[in-house]
Amino acid sequence: MKKRRVLAALLAAVMAFGVTACGSSSGKKSGSTKGSDTKDLSYANIELGKDYTDLKANITMFNHRTDMDSDDYGGKNWKQYLADFNKMYPNIKVDITTDTNYADDALTHLQSGDYETIMMIPAVDKADLSNYFISYGDIDTMQKEINYANTWMYDGEVYGVPSTATTQGIVYNKKVFEQAGIKEVPKTPEEFINALKAIKEKTKAIPLYTNYAAGWTMGAWDAYIGINATGSTKYMNQEFLHAKDPFKDYGDGTHPYSVYKILYDATAQKLIEDDYTTTDWEGSKTKLNNGEIGCMALGSWAYPQMEAAGKNSDDIGYMPFPITVDGKQYALCGADYSFGINVNASDDEKAAAMVFVKWMTEKSGFSYNEDGLPIDASTTDTKLDFSGVELLQDDPAVEGEEDLLNNLNSDSELNINAGGNDKIQAIIEHAANGDKSFDDIMKEWNEAWSSAQETEGVEVK
Amino acid sequence: MRQEKGMIAWAKSRKGQQFFTIVGFMIIPLALLLIFTYFPFAEMVKFSFYKMKYTTPVDRRVFVGWQNYLDVFRRKDCFGALKLSIYYMVGAILQLFLALYLATILSFKVKGGNLFKGLMFFPYLINGIAIGFIFKFFYTRGFVFDTVLTWCGFDPANLPYWLKDQAVNNWALVGTSVWRYLGQAMVLFVGAIMSVDAGMYEAAELDGANKFQIFRYIILPSIKTIVTLNVILSITGSLSAFEQPFVITSGANGTGTYFVIMNKIAHTSQKVGLASAMAVVLLLIIFACTILQKLFFKYIFRNADAEDESYAAKKQRKKQEKALVKAAKLEGKKV
Structure with a gap:
């Protein structure tokens, strides 16, 4: 008899498992069908300080800025921002x-269905945006309000407002450059290497700190090969894919070759840290701040972190990448994380969230304080000195070529802008x-790229 | 109808009940084993014949036959990475001898024995990632290791860069791995040695055996299972060394072991097929190594009451048999 009971219990357990499995999948659906009932709420129509001042709501926000x-x-810090916000909107917590x-x-958080009212939009497919977030308005209206409006656009609707925008260049210590007698920031690879040499001769600072050991800091060099090195907006996602031997020497100090050559030359001439294998990313911030490091090749997002890492925030500067194309310098810029508003929130919460995003x-x-490029279309305020x-x-x-770069990256194992740190x-x-x-390395890369182009059947121009 | 009745009768019988109970109890563990171990493994073997990324939909995966396996052997970075395992194997052997030595000492009455055991086991309890960070600083120019060596009279200017110099960086990583796993191997040995009957030592001492003889003829044969286990674990471990190179050097600068390269190919370059083929090849190599070790240990351990003979004894017996046969043949010729 006992054995039978065990069997029965087992069967019951299996059946119960089946039932709960069904239950959870049906429960999920009901959560995400709300949302489209707030059509009159739009980013452009909100007048800060006048609209929704009586609105009482408690909203939440999830983001990456632990610092x-x-x-x-x-x-x-966040506390100070919230205090300022509550001066204008005391009832929105x-x-x-x-x-x-x-x-x-x-x-x-998103997949669980139960997430914060405002999120920095993570890597979701654009087609799924409307399942998670509400639209701020259509692209034409939003483009008048903010820059980078198309960052999270799908089907003409804008689902994300960038928190700030960054560009690509070199973060450096102005004082070190001054001590080395460099009066103007270098604009070409030769000028840059000469500047590094001057730093080595005249100061105690490490001219260029590579942060080799961290890995991702190396992959960051890929970011310069597009607009910074060619001045062409079509290069990175279009021309590069079809280029024959894109890593060849163009002879004029431009294109990917010149970007990576700066690193090779600096290393060969001992202008980088002595023991690159034991570099420490957190420590490098303090060292740059103290003037023990001349410069580092990092996106402008790193600029505020370098300023905050010590007492000498005024010494830190940010310069364009030292490549000049036909007498002009270019820099890639783009949106950082964007604010998205939860589609499942109540109408009051949605309105409060949109007010907060517009206020931010x-x-x-925020964007100015964090050394970013302006998001608000009506201003040009920024601390980055990129005039000219x-x-x-x-x-x-x-x-039809949306996945081509990914495929070429995979086949060639170069992983340009995709974690190809090694x-x-x-x-x-x-x-x-x-x-x-260096020429041999570039030759290998060209071979890998050509064979990948062949595998993918890409037309080489 | 009749058959059905027969079935029901059988199901109600003692044998039938036994059958259902066994199936009832086994079905869950078997299902877990099949679904979570063998099914994913079979999938991986299948992947190894395709050119695909993780995100490639099933219908767009390209069947490439043995191409991935050929690549594993042809590419310098794939199969060549196994060479690095030799460093780790040397380290593993060193570690085993050291662990066995320490365990034997610590199994007898030693002052502060438990403290030593604790201290030596401690590294194993630390998280592998934390160990990586500790040793990155340990090996940094002018930091802990260099300072200690300077105390011992070394000139800091002559010391190598432990992680930068490709002649020493793999040894530095192996050192980390030995530091971490020594305690674990030792504790396994101590446990095994403890279970040896203490009366044997007394008897051996009465017969005039010295400490080495006691170790050689009593302790070692008694713990041979654990020795074998430890050897298999450490050889397998050195073939699949991952944590140290991954955390300390991220596999750069000539320290990319087979696993690190595999991880890079699978996750950065998204060549899932090639990485799966690498995994299958490694599995086969580990199989081969384990079988070879088993055979090796079968011959190396002589045990009085073991059923399998030692290599020397077998050779002797064969010789005798051969001689007998020869003799018989000769005899036959004479007749």
Whole structure:
């Protein structure tokens, strides 16, 4: 008899499992069908300080800026922003949660169906945007309000307002450059290498700190090969894919060859840190701040972190990447994380969230304080001194070739702008050990790229 | 109808009940095993014959036959990475001898024995990622290791860059791995040695055996299972070394072991087929290594009451048999 009972219990358990499995999948659906009942709410129509001042709501926001949670943060922290916001909107309470592993955890939050009112939009497919977030308005209206409106656009609707925007250049210590007698920021690879040499001769600072060990800091060099090195908005996502031997020497100090050659030459001439294998990313910020490092090749997002890493925030500067195309410098710019508003929130919460996002964009000074490029279309305020540099965005891939760069990256294993850190680490290794010339490395890359183009059947121009 | 009745009768019988109980109990563990171990493994073997990324939909995966396997052997970075395992194997052997030595000492009455055991086991309890960070600083120019060596009289200017110099960086990583796993191997040995009957030592001492003889003829044969296990674990471990190179050097600068390269190919370059083929090849290599070790240990351990003979004994017996046969043949010729 006992055996039968066990069997029955087992069967019951299996059946119960089946039932719960069904239950959970049907429960999920009902959650995401709300949302489209707030059509009259639009970003453009909100007048800050006048509209919704009586609105009472508690909203939440999830984001990646853990450093801004701390009272020790060098710039303006979240608490101070919220205090300012509540001067204008005392009845809207915003509860901010931050996370160090944001990119992954944010996706988990979204998939659970129960997520914060405002999120920094993580890597979701554009087609799925409307399942998670509400639209701020159509693209034509939004383009008059904000820059980079097309960052999270789908079907003509805008689902994300960027928190700030960054560009690509070199973060440096002005004082070190001054001490080395460099009066003007270098604009070509030769000038840059000469500047590094001057730093080595005249100061104690490490001219160029590579942050080799961190890995991703190496992959960051890929970001310069498009607009910065060619001045063409079509290069990165279109021409590059079809180029014959894109890593060849063009002879005029432009194109990818010149970008990577700067790193090779600097290493070969011992203008980088002595022991590159044990570099420390957190420590490098303080060292740059103290003047122990001359410069580092990092996006402008790193600029505020360098300023906040010590007492000498005024010494830190940001310069364009030292490549000049036909007498003009260019820089790639693009939106950072964007605010998205939860589609499942109540109408009041949605309105409160949109008010907060608009306030963050127009009144908070967030983008300016964080050394970003302006988001609000009506202003040009920024701390980045890029006068004379043309800021451009990459054009998207042509239709039918959206996945081509990914496929070529995979086949060639170069992984341009996709985590291909090891290939750039190898440049430093070969330069330091002197066991392979730069032209040989570029030849290998060209071969890998050509064979990938062949595999994918790409027309080479 | 009749058959059905027969079935029901059988189901109600003692044998039938036994059958259902066994199936009832086994079905869950078997299902778990099949679904979560063998099914994914079979999928991986299938992947190894395709050119695909993780996100490639099923209908767009391209069947490439043995191409991925050929690539594993042809590419310098794939199969060549196994050479690095030799460093780790040398480290593993060193580690085993050291662990066995320490375990034997610590199994007898030693002052502060438990403290030593604790101290030596401690590294194993630390998270592997944390160890990576500790040793990155440990090996940094002018930091811990260099300072200690300077105390010992080394000239800091003559010391190599532990992680930058490709002649020493793999040894530095192996050192980290030995530091971490030594305690674990030692504790396994101590446990095994503890289970040896203490009366044997007394008897051996009465017969005039010295400490080495006691170790050689009593301890070692008694713990041979654990020795074999430890050897298999450490050889397998050195073939699949991953944590140290991944965290400390991220596999750069000539420290990319097979696993690190595999991870790079699978996740950065998204060549899932090639990475799967690498995994299958490694599995076969580990199989081969394990079988070879089993055979090796079968011959190396002589045990009085073991059923399998030692290599020397077998050779002797064969010789005798051969001699007998020869003799018989000769005899036959004479007749």
